[in-house]
Structure formats: structure tokens, C-alpha cells
Amino acid sequence: MPHGIKISGESCRGCVNCIKACPTEAMRVIHGQLHIIDERCIACGECLRICRHRAISLEESEWNSIAADNRSMPLVTDPALCTQFSWPPDPGILKDILMDIGFEPIFEDAALAFDLAAMAQARILDEHDSRELPMISTYCPSVVRLIQIRFPELIHNLSPAETPLETSVDLWRTRHNRYDIPSTLVAPCPARITMAIRPVGRETSSIDNVVSTARVAKEILSKNCSPSRESTIPGRDSRWVHWSVSGGEAGHIRMFEKRPLKTLAVSGLRNVVGILQEIELRRLKGVDFIEARMCDMGCIGGIANAESPFLSRLKVEDYPFAREIDKEEMAILEDLYQAGVWKLQQEILPIEQIPLGKDMAKAMEKLSELQSVYAELPHLDCGTCGRPTCRVMAEDIVRGEASLDDCIFRLRKRMGDLSQELNELSKRFVHTMTPEGKE
Amino acid sequence: MNPLSRQEPYVIQREVKPLDFLAAGETASDFKETLKSLGIPPEICRKASIVTYEAEMNAVIHGGGGIIALELAGDRITIVASDEGPGIENVSLAMQEGYTTAPDSIRELGFGAGMGLPNIKKYSDELEIETELGKGTTLRAVILLDPSGEEVSDLCRTV
Numbered sequence: 001m002p003h004g005i006k007i008s009g010e011s012c013r014g015c016v017n018c019i020k021a022c023p024t025e026a027m028r029v030i031h032g033q034l035h036i037i038d039e040r041c042i043a044c045g046e047c048l049r050i051c052r053h054r055a056i057s058l059e060e061s062e063w064n065s066i067a068a069d070n071r072s073m074p075l076v077t078d079p080a081l082c083t084q085f086s087w088p089p090d091p092g093i094l095k096d097i098l099m100d101i102g103f104e105p106i107f108e109d110a111a112l113a114f115d116l117a118a119m120a121q122a123r124i125l126d127e128h129d130s131r132e133l134p135m136i137s138t139y140c141p142s143v144v145r146l147i148q149i150r151f152p153e154l155i156h157n158l159s160p161a162e163t164p165l166e167t168s169v170d171l172w173r174t175r176h177n178r179y180d181i182p183s184t185l186v187a188p189c190p191a192r193i194t195m196a197i198r199p200v201g202r203e204t205s206s207i208d209n210v211v212s213t214a215r216v217a218k219e220i221l222s223k224n225c226s227p228s229r230e231s232t233i234p235g236r237d238s239r240w241v242h243w244s245v246s247g248g249e250a251g252h253i254r255m256f257e258k259r260p261l262k263t264l265a266v267s268g269l270r271n272v273v274g275i276l277q278e279i280e281l282r283r284l285k286g287v288d289f290i291e292a293r294m295c296d297m298g299c300i301g302g303i304a305n306a307e308s309p310f311l312s313r314l315k316v317e318d319y320p321f322a323r324e325i326d327k328e329e330m331a332i333l334e335d336l337y338q339a340g341v342w343k344l345q346q347e348i349l350p351i352e353q354i355p356l357g358k359d360m361a362k363a364m365e366k367l368s369e370l371q372s373v374y375a376e377l378p379h380l381d382c383g384t385c386g387r388p389t390c391r392v393m394a395e396d397i398v399r400g401e402a403s404l405d406d407c408i409f410r411l412r413k414r415m416g417d418l419s420q421e422l423n424e425l426s427k428r429f430v431h432t433m434t435p436e437g438k439e
Numbered sequence: 440m441n442p443l444s445r446q447e448p449y450v451i452q453r454e455v456k457p458l459d460f461l462a463a464g465e466t467a468s469d470f471k472e473t474l475k476s477l478g479i480p481p482e483i484c485r486k487a488s489i490v491t492y493e494a495e496m497n498a499v500i501h502g503g504g505g506i507i508a509l510e511l512a513g514d515r516i517t518i519v520a521s522d523e524g525p526g527i528e529n530v531s532l533a534m535q536e537g538y539t540t541a542p543d544s545i546r547e548l549g550f551g552a553g554m555g556l557p558n559i560k561k562y563s564d565e566l567e568i569e570t571e572l573g574k575g576t577t578l579r580a581v582i583l584l585d586p587s588g589e590e591v592s593d594l595c596r597t598v
Contacts, residue, residue, distance in 0.1 A: 281467065282558075350481065356476050357477075363478055
């Protein structure tokens with residue numbers, strides 16, 4: 001499935017908790033089974049958080065088959081993985097451990113790719129015409145998809161920089177000339193999984209397998225892996241860890257600024273929707289860059305993590321950000337910047353939503369029909385019809401996907417009316433009866 | 440003085456309560472979603488959303504609440520905001536960027552920066568303001584569905 005989650009039909013009880021938690025009204029329960037409308041799902045993972053029957057799970061690759069592969073597979077991880085353990089979020093420590101369990105962690109390429117993405121975005125912002133700002137980060141795939149679906153007019157505000165997780169695999173493959181071996185990504189959320197299955201802004205993802213942060217953390221902890229050395233002073237190879245916490249990307253970009261950049265970091269579903277509405281209304285004048293993350297506190301808040309996001313944040317806050325940059329590193333970054341490897345390969349396009357009718361006249365007709373259908377419904381948003389709200393139900397009815405009798409309150413009323421009619425009918429006299437009721 | 444009785448068809452009408460900053464913006468996003476469901480291009484929806492938002496804020500701050508209506512007919516979207524507030528003393532001054540009569544208490548909340556009417560003018564294709572001191576204000580902002588001026592289908596007139 002293209003949304004990074006899968007539904008277990010057996011476990012799904014048809015309760016409607018998830019459809020009501022879905023921010024884009026992408027879920028329906030029909031005949032007791034959950035359905036997801038692909039072109040509306042943003043892979044935010046809210047449904048996973050709320051399901052009590054474990055009917056929704058992550059669509060991750062089979063760990064055992066990855067682990068069974070004897071080749072040392074290139075592995076790139078979302079920085080959130082570094083924050084999952086009792087030791088400091090030093091990528092160096094994690095690298096040793098991942099090598100012990102048979103992977104080739106490509107952390108040098110990752111560090112370079114994250115630096116490059118930060119630098120490239122700072123460059124763009126330095127040169128950008130302020131009328132087209134703020135620029136919105138494309139790092140969170142769920143935010144990008146929300147914009148494609150609900151805020152298509154903000155698509156040209158999206159940053160042209162690709163997520164450094166993709167870039168790092170590209171860099172590794174080019175450097176080692178290894179195109180024959182599959183790559184693995186460790187992901188903290190369904191949206192990151194989706195990135196590998198259905199990338200946006202490039203034809204095919206550089207990533208072949210995706211496993212969850214929790215799965216890898218469990219593997220590491222169950223093997224009793226522990227740091228082989230002390231944490232070192234954070235250097236340039238560890239700046240990327242900060243991208244796991246809200247504000248990390250924005251801070252990294254400001255490290256490369258030539259003029260003072262105004263950046264905002266926003267996290268959590270409600271806040272993200274709020275900020276996008278404000279950009280849409282052009283109320284954010286003077287803001288250059290917006291780092292928006294669908295999960296509270298950033299990627300450490302992703303549903304596929306094992307560690308408490310609060311502890312994760314503490315660890316990252318205690319782990320200094322290395323600001324110094326030397327000439328040699330700057331020269332490497334400059335070369336890569338000129339080569340354009342940080343750029344999205346394809347334009348991001350809106351995801352078209354199906355209008356009510358095929359032309360405006362038809363759509364207007366349907367709209368007034370929708371209003372009268374809506375007036376018939378109880379406005380309780382109970383969810384029993386399998387739709388999150390009465391408004392959505394009214395829309396599904398005029399689209400021909402549901403009937404008014406699917407509303408339990410409407411059905412109840414009809415049954416009441418009908419039984420009253422039956423009762424009245426039963427009292428009617430037939431000609432063989434006398435008014436006293438004797439036959 | 441309800442302009443809606445003169446001009447049909449209207450699609451949605453919403454009441455805006457005075458000084459209700461929490462609900463501010465709801466009408467704008469409601470109108471936007473409606474326009475989107477009709478398949479109207481995003482940029483047009485955005486313009487309508489901005490105009491609605493500013494008109495809504497004017498009614499919230501100055502107008503003592505009011506009615507905002509979205510009308511759809513032929514080649515145009517019309518946003519009509521009417522209130523029974525104090526009226527605008529000097530319309531041409533109010534159209535200037537940064538000119539404001541909002542009290543400090545509202546400016547402290549981050550509203551009333553004197554950009555309302557200028558923004559409405561900027562994002563609409565036609566703007567008409569009727570105002571009478573002590574009686575109220577009615578604002579009609581038109582957004583053309585095809586701003587290039589070419590005739591679009593007048594199918595909607597039949598609705």
C-alpha cells in the first residue's frame with residue numbers, strides 16, 4: 001500500500017476511532033472493514049496512534065530477510081534512531097553497533113548530505129525574492145503530501161532541496177560505484193516509509209528496504225549491544241542528529257546564512273495546519289523559512305520510535321551542535337552544491353481532488369444537493385455510518401457512494417414512521433368488520 | 440439593507456460574531472473548501488480566501504459582527520460582507536496601507552495593522568464599498584474566475 005501502513009482485516013473491529021482521528025478524512029468503514037482513500041491519505045500515522053485493536057501497522061520490510069542477507073548492506077537511518085538508546089546520540093557509537101550486526105552504515109555520506117541540504121537551502125534563501133517566501137521544508141514527507149492535497153497553492157513555496165536521506169544513498173553509490181546492492185532505511189514514521197515506496201520529487205527512491213526505528217532499536221537492545229567507546233566531542237559528522245528534533249533543520253540552515261535569516265520551526269499536526277493557513281493568507285511576511293514537521297517535537301515524535309520523545313529531546317539538547325566549519329569541508333560542499341546533487345529531480349505536483357461534478361454547473365448542482373442532504377442528517381458526527389462526520393457523509397451520498405439509510409438515526413426514524421403506518425393500517429376496517437371489532 | 444435579496448444565486452452565508460478572534464478565519468477556510476470542491480483553480484481559491492479573511496476580520500474588529508456571503512454566478516465569485524457597525528469615515532484613507540482606526544487593545548493582539556482593505560483590493564478584481572456613518576458598511580469584492588478577461592462559460596447562471 002502506498003501510505004506506509006497496512007490494515008489487518010481480522011483485527012479490525014470496525015470501530016470508528018481511526019476515521020475520526022484522520023486529519024484529512026481519508027478513512028471509511030464500510031461493511032465492517034476499514035478503507036483508506038489513497039489520494040487523501042498523508043501517511044501521518046494518527047490512525048496508528050489511536051487504534052486499540054492493533055489493526056493498523058507499519059508496512060515495513062521483513063527484518064529477517066534483511067538480516068539474513070550476508071552482504072553488508074548500506075544502511076541510512078533517520079537521525080531519530082540515534083536518540084533511542086541510553087547513551088548519547090553520537091552517530092559514531094551507533095555506527096560501530098550497526099556494523100557489529102552486519103550493516104554498512106553510510107553515516108559519512110549522511111553527514112555530508114545533511115550539511116549540503118542545509119547549505120543549499122541557505123543559499124537559495126540568501127538569493128530569494130522575498131515576495132515568494134517563506135520557503136517550506138520538504139524534509140517531512142507528510143507535510144509535503146498535506147500541501148499537495150490540501151494546500152496546492154503553496155506548492156511553489158516548497159524547497160527545491162531533496163531530503164538528505166535520499167541524497168546520502170546517491171552519494172554513497174556514486175562514491176563506491178555500488179549500484180548492485182540494496183539499501184536500507186531506518187524510518188521513524190509511516191511517511192518516511194512512504195518516501196521509499198512512492199517518492200515525491202524523484203522517479204524512484206534510492207532506498208530499497210525500510211524498517212522501523214523501533215524494530216532496529218529492539219534488535220540492538222535484545223543483543224545487549226552497548227557502546228564500545230565513550231562519546232566523542234561532536235563534530236561535523238554529527239550535526240545531522242539535530243534534524244530529529246523540531247528546530248534542527250532551521251538551525252543547521254542558519255549556520256550557513258549570509259544575511260540574518262528568519263526561520264520558524266513548527267511541529268504537530270494542528271500547528272502545521274495552522275501555519276499553512278497563515279502562509280496561505282499571506283500573514284507571514286518577513287519569515288524566510290518554515291521547518292514544519294507533522295509529529296509533535298519533530299521526528300523523535302514519530303509513531304515508529306521506541307524511546308520516549310521527551311527523553312530523546314533531552315539527549316539531543318545535551319549533545320552540542322558543532323558550528324565550526326573548515327575550509328576543506330566548505331570546498332567539498334561547494335563542489336557538491338555546484339553539481340546540483342541536492343536538488344529534487346522532479347517538480348512536485350498537486351494531488352488532484354475529485355470535484356463534486358465534472359463541470360462547474362454540475363458541481364454547483366451537487367453542492368446545493370449536498371446542503372439539503374446535510375440538513376437531513378443529525379449533525380452528531382457519531383461515525384456509525386462509517387464516515388468521520390455528517391458533512392463527509394453528505395458528500396459521499398451526493399457522490400453516490402452512500403445512501404441516506406446508512407445513517408442509523410435516519411434509519412431509526414424511517415422504522416418509526418413505518419411502524420406507525422403499519423399500526424394505522426392495522427386499525428383500518430375491512431368491510432366484513434363491524435365498528436365494534438366483531439367479526 | 441441586505442444585498443443578498445438583490446443578487447442571486449448565493450451559495451453560503453455565514454454570521455460573524457463581534458470580537459470573536461478564536462473563530463476568525465473559519466469562514467475563510469470554509470469558503471475555500473467549498474470553492475475547491477467545485478473544482479475552482481487553487482490560486483482563485485486562495486484569493487477568495489484572503490479576501491474573505493480580511494472582510495471577516497473587519498467585521499470582527501470594527502463592524503460589531505456581520506454577515507459574510509459567498510456568491511457564485513457566471514464568471515465570478517463575489518464576497519459580500521455586510522455589517523451594521525459605525526461605518527467608515529474616510530474610505531480613501533482606509534484604503535491606504537497602514538492606516539488604521541483599530542484600538543490599541545486589538546493592535547496588541549496582532550490585528551488591525553491597517554492592511555485589511557488594501558489587501559482586499561489587491562486580491563480582488565472589482566471592489567465596491569457602500570458605507571454610511573452610524574448605519575454600517577457593505578463591501579462587495581469580485582474575483583473573476585478567469586482574470587485574463589476571456590469569457591468563461593455562463594453555465595452557472597442556470598443554477
